[in-house]
Amino acid sequence: MNTKTxxxxxxxxxxxxxxxxxxxxLRQRVALQQDYQQFVLVADLQGLTDNGSNPQKIRDNIPEVxxxxxxxxxxxxxxTICLQSAxxxxxxxxxxxxxxxxxxxVERNPTVKNEIAQKGFARSLPAGFLVYPISQAADITxxxxxxxxxxxxxxxMIEQTNxxxxxxxxxxxxxxxxxCKAMLSDTSRLPGVDxxxxxxxxxxxxxxxxxxxxxxxxxxxxxxxxPNHLKVSDPGQVEGNVVFTYLDAFxxxxxxxxxxxxxxxxxxxxxxxxxxxxxxxLQELIAPMRERRATYIQDKSQLMAMLKNGSERAxxxxxxxxxxxxQGLGVPVF
Amino acid sequence: MNTKTxxxxxxxxxxxxxxxxxxxxLRQRVALQQDYQQFVLVADLQGLTDNGSNPQKIRDNIPEVxxxxxxxxxxxxxxTICLQSAxxxxxxxxxxxxxxxxxxxVERNPTVKNEIAQKGFARSLPAGFLVYPISQAADITxxxxxxxxxxxxxxxMIEQTNxxxxxxxxxxxxxxxxxCKAMLSDTSRLPGVDxxxxxxxxxxxxxxxxxxxxxxxxxxxxxxxxPNHLKVSDPGQVEGNVVFTYLDAFxxxxxxxxxxxxxxxxxxxxxxxxxxxxxxxLQELIAPMRERRATYIQDKSQLMAMLKNGSERAxxxxxxxxxxxxQGLGVPVF
Numbered sequence: 001m002n003t004k005t006x007x008x009x010x011x012x013x014x015x016x017x018x019x020x021x022x023x024x025x026l027r028q029r030v031a032l033q034q035d036y037q038q039f040v041l042v043a044d045l046q047g048l049t050d051n052g053s054n055p056q057k058i059r060d061n062i063p064e065v066x067x068x069x070x071x072x073x074x075x076x077x078x079x080t081i082c083l084q085s086a087x088x089x090x091x092x093x094x095x096x097x098x099x100x101x102x103x104x105x106v107e108r109n110p111t112v113k114n115e116i117a118q119k120g121f122a123r124s125l126p127a128g129f130l131v132y133p134i135s136q137a138a139d140i141t142x143x144x145x146x147x148x149x150x151x152x153x154x155x156x157m158i159e160q161t162n163x164x165x166x167x168x169x170x171x172x173x174x175x176x177x178x179x180c181k182a183m184l185s186d187t188s189r190l191p192g193v194d195x196x197x198x199x200x201x202x203x204x205x206x207x208x209x210x211x212x213x214x215x216x217x218x219x220x221x222x223x224x225x226x227p228n229h230l231k232v233s234d235p236g237q238v239e240g241n242v243v244f245t246y247l248d249a250f251x252x253x254x255x256x257x258x259x260x261x262x263x264x265x266x267x268x269x270x271x272x273x274x275x276x277x278x279x280x281x282l283q284e285l286i287a288p289m290r291e292r293r294a295t296y297i298q299d300k301s302q303l304m305a306m307l308k309n310g311s312e313r314a315x316x317x318x319x320x321x322x323x324x325x326x327q328g329l330g331v332p333v334f
Numbered sequence: 335m336n337t338k339t340x341x342x343x344x345x346x347x348x349x350x351x352x353x354x355x356x357x358x359x360l361r362q363r364v365a366l367q368q369d370y371q372q373f374v375l376v377a378d379l380q381g382l383t384d385n386g387s388n389p390q391k392i393r394d395n396i397p398e399v400x401x402x403x404x405x406x407x408x409x410x411x412x413x414t415i416c417l418q419s420a421x422x423x424x425x426x427x428x429x430x431x432x433x434x435x436x437x438x439x440v441e442r443n444p445t446v447k448n449e450i451a452q453k454g455f456a457r458s459l460p461a462g463f464l465v466y467p468i469s470q471a472a473d474i475t476x477x478x479x480x481x482x483x484x485x486x487x488x489x490x491m492i493e494q495t496n497x498x499x500x501x502x503x504x505x506x507x508x509x510x511x512x513x514c515k516a517m518l519s520d521t522s523r524l525p526g527v528d529x530x531x532x533x534x535x536x537x538x539x540x541x542x543x544x545x546x547x548x549x550x551x552x553x554x555x556x557x558x559x560x561p562n563h564l565k566v567s568d569p570g571q572v573e574g575n576v577v578f579t580y581l582d583a584f585x586x587x588x589x590x591x592x593x594x595x596x597x598x599x600x601x602x603x604x605x606x607x608x609x610x611x612x613x614x615x616l617q618e619l620i621a622p623m624r625e626r627r628a629t630y631i632q633d634k635s636q637l638m639a640m641l642k643n644g645s646e647r648a649x650x651x652x653x654x655x656x657x658x659x660x661q662g663l664g665v666p667v668f
Contacts, residue, residue: 044666
């Protein structure tokens with residue numbers, strides 16, 4: 001019997017993954033897959049919640065995301081990679097949970113509120129987007145995940161999931177669902193290469209795992225530093241200086257980075273030298289991922305076969321949870 | 335190949351069925367099952383939308399409703415009787431449709447608005463209740479039903495379903511979903527035996543298909559007539575006179591009822607005589623249903639086996655629709 005703690009993570013397949021995902025989640029998943037029973041959910045249905053009229057975007061990005069996973073080092077023998085739409089139990093649990101969550105409660109969810117505002121939905125808000133915390137609770141509980149890695153902006157989702165767990169368990173003769181805990185990443189969100197707090201494809205300030213040597217070079221060269229640091233001898237600021245933020249996130253030698261920061265603040269360390277150091281580090285990080293990724297993406301049917309395989313395993317697990325919930329509620333199970 | 339037109343109807347299993355259901359739908363289904371490919375959906379999930387905290391009520395009423403169906407003459411060899419919760423395609427289609435329907439649109443649905451007001455939900459409205467037009471559209475379209483028998487209060491649901499059909503088909507390379515038409519019952523809604531426009535268990539003004547001879551006698555005796563019709567020789571009103579409404583709904587001899595009405599309006603026909611005529615008619619209608627029902631309800635496991643059987647057939651059909659929709663959207667189908 002598997003006694004490892006279950007962890008669920010995932011991504012909406014809305015585009016290839018980038019360094020922000022690498023720092024925020026991919027790197028962590030690679031580290032966690034040895035010690036946890038890890039599931040990674042390719043959330044294609046959640047991808048459709050705000051791409052309902054452009055389903056091709058979601059379809060096309062599924063193999064891209066799979067190639068990113070493998071390139072980053074996620075091992076399908078250790079991590080179950082599965083597709084949300086291939087798991088009917090998730091939709092069925094969502095339907096059941098929707099009856100015990102009020103509209104007022106989801107409207108009050110701070111994560112949903114923010115995202116609605118960000119996406120400028122107003123009156124055109126799709127019903128699926130409003131109920132997506134409920135769908136997320138279905139995902140988490142279907143796998144009986146105990147740990148869910150999230151950014152701090154997603155904490156209200158975990159809180160809402162646990163409310164649903166509590167309420168649903170109270171309706172059952174014996175508890176079936178498991179409470180979950182957030183696992184906060186120790187790296188804060190990686191800014192875009194232009195210094196914008198949000199890294200996103202639409203802003204053109206990302207570096208993908210497939211970025212070429214030249215793309216990396218240009219991105220680092222153009223990177224935002226301290227606009228007042230004009231001469232090498234000038235003292236410079238490291239706070240808000242994207243080059244140092246990236247060095248903190250990616251450089252293996254923390255002592256060296258600390259020494260560079262001290263020298264930069266004092267004066268005497270030029271932007272060019274810092275950028276060279278960062279570029280070497282990023283080139284070394286990305287090159288092997290880029291190469292692996294190029295191989296994987298050539299055979300999309302093999303990537304999809306891997307996804308099918310993981311989905312079959314996930315189907316068994318999520319069906320078992322659904323069956324327990326239904327039996328507890330007295331819903332006939334044929 | 336089956337060339338019969340497909341018709342979908344159903345009931346929420348929230349209580350045994352009564353004469354209102356008999357007049358409004360059961361009788362019609364028995365007549366239609368010869369000429370249509372008829373599906374009757376036991377909508378247990380929709381029953382939970384406003385009974386989320388009392389699932390036992392839904393569970394207990396499933397065999398009651400099945401017994402009513404058979405007692406009324408629905409033939410499982412001609413009509414496919416199936417369980418909503420046993421058909422994952424319905425939940426999955428609901429999830430897909432929720433992305434192309436705005437919250438504003440479901441809030442504007444007059445049927446939903448009325449029912450929210452009737453049930454007094456206000457801020458405690460469950461999310462599942464708000465999205466139930468979308469779930470109903472999933473039901474109808476999963477079966478590719480072309481005809482849906484409804485009361486006129488449900489016409490906005492059909493309109494919303496057709497909007498979803500139109501929108502979803504426009505996202506697919508070729509249309510998959512079928513538009514549907516409402517089939518309005520030619521009998522208007524049967525009032526309660528007390529004259530209340532709404533017949534409902536909570537008002538205690540129903541007659542169930544299992545009503546005993548004595549219960550029928552008492553109900554007819556206490557039935558609301560014309561309060562100003564004091565003496566047999568007085569002219570009486572037939573409008574709003576529940577005895578005549580029931581005679582219209584149930585008496586086989588329309589000419590006889592017309593003659594009775596004329597005599598009643600003129601004066602010379604007493605309430606007692608009218609009630610006797612009605613009682614004979616209701617006793618004759620209900621007695622065989624009551625007897626059949628008593629036999630069926632004794633073997634709940636056989637009723638559930640019949641439901642399982644119908645659900646398996648319905649599963650094939652609804653999965654086929656789901657697969658077509660997914661393939662059209664480019665959602666991977668493993």
